[in-house]
Amino acid sequence: xxxxxxxxPEMSVQEAETVTxxxxxxxxxxxxxxxxxxxxxxxxxxxxxxxxxxxxQNATENRFSVNFQKAAKSFSLKISDxxxxxxxxxxxxYRSALTExxxxxxxTKLTVNP
Amino acid sequence: xxxxxxxxRYLVKRTGEKxxxxxxxxxxxxxxxxxxxxxxxxxxxIYFSYDVKMKEKGDIPEGYSVSREKKERxxxxxxxxxTNQTSMYLCASSFSxxxxxxxxxxxxxxxxxxxx
Numbered sequence: 001x002x003x004x005x006x007x008x009p010e011m012s013v014q015e016a017e018t019v020t021x022x023x024x025x026x027x028x029x030x031x032x033x034x035x036x037x038x039x040x041x042x043x044x045x046x047x048x049x050x051x052x053x054x055x056x057q058n059a060t061e062n063r064f065s066v067n068f069q070k071a072a073k074s075f076s077l078k079i080s081d082x083x084x085x086x087x088x089x090x091x092x093x094y095r096s097a098l099t100e101x102x103x104x105x106x107x108t109k110l111t112v113n114p
Numbered sequence: 115x116x117x118x119x120x121x122x123r124y125l126v127k128r129t130g131e132k133x134x135x136x137x138x139x140x141x142x143x144x145x146x147x148x149x150x151x152x153x154x155x156x157x158x159x160i161y162f163s164y165d166v167k168m169k170e171k172g173d174i175p176e177g178y179s180v181s182r183e184k185k186e187r188x189x190x191x192x193x194x195x196x197t198n199q200t201s202m203y204l205c206a207s208s209f210s211x212x213x214x215x216x217x218x219x220x221x222x223x224x225x226x227x228x229x230x
Contacts, residue, residue: 009154033216045204045221052216091156100145100164100208101172102219106156 002027004094006105013082014113020067021077021108023092031097034068034075039107040088048090051075053097079110087112116141118222120205126228133192135225137205144210146188147219148172148180151202163188164210195229202226 003026013019025034036048051059051068058066063083067076079086092105121136139146147162149172159172161180169180177199181189188207192199203226206219 035218037221043202043224045206047218047220050216050218100210101147101159101162102157104157106154 002029002094002096002103004092004103004105006090006092006108008108009106010109010111012111012113013079015082015084017082018078018080019082019110021079021090021092021110023075023077023105025073025075025092025094025103027073027094027096029096029098033095033097034066035093035095035102036064036066036075036077037091037093037104038086038088039091040085045091049077082112084112084114086110116143116207116220118205118207118220120203120222120225122225123223124226124228126230127192127195128230129195129197131192131195133195133227133229135190135192135203135205135227137188137190137207137222138186139188139207139220140186141207141209141220142185143207143220144185145208145219146182147206147208148178148188148190149204149206150174151204151224157204160190197229200227200229 032053034051049061063080089107093102117140148160149157163169163182179191205222208219209217
């Protein structure tokens with residue numbers, strides 16, 4: 001079974017600085033999708049960014065970008081120019097191309113200090 | 115925008131009660147999911163459904179059942195609530211465009227359920 005590991009339960013960053021959240025996953029499959037979700041204190045889970053395993057180019061969404069290393073099974077999230085509104089729980093998730101089910105990591109709580 | 119609505123934000127029930135959590139989505143999505151979220155454990159899949167009247171067990175289905183009579187509505191049922199089912203419950207939906215793609219899941223606001 002696939003597993004997703006987020007090794008940093010908590011992280012903090014100064015406003016306007018850059019922070020990187022780590023995610024590794026374990027799979028024997030070659031075709032899959034990876035996602036980062038954000039859950040602010042208001043609780044609604046919001047998609048931040050997604051990556052297809054067959055794409056070598058790293059996905060970017062405004063201040064959010066990923067470093068996808070397929071061979072290393074690593075999928076880190078970089079947040080540039082951090083803002084107070086970025087404070088949230090961040091979850092990394094894996095989905096096989098064979099199913100609709102997501103496998104989530106345990107999350108990283110990000111604090112942004114003014 | 116996709117709207118996934120969970121019927122209650124907070125719910126308090128007693129041990130042994132039958133509890134219904136309701137979820138409705140407005141985007142005609144084929145797939146719907148129920149998760150529970152506990153501190154330090156992330157999100158764990160309870161059940162999911164890929165079509166009306168279809169369901170599949172997730173990772174932790176024990177003590178739960180589901181119902182999907184209409185495409186837009188997916189209900190989670192705690193047959194006889196127990197204190198270890200106190201948790202945050204999240205509903206999600208996603209689109210299936212015929213072949214699997216990078217379609218994300220869209221989540222509701224969650225129901226914080228307390229079983230006393």
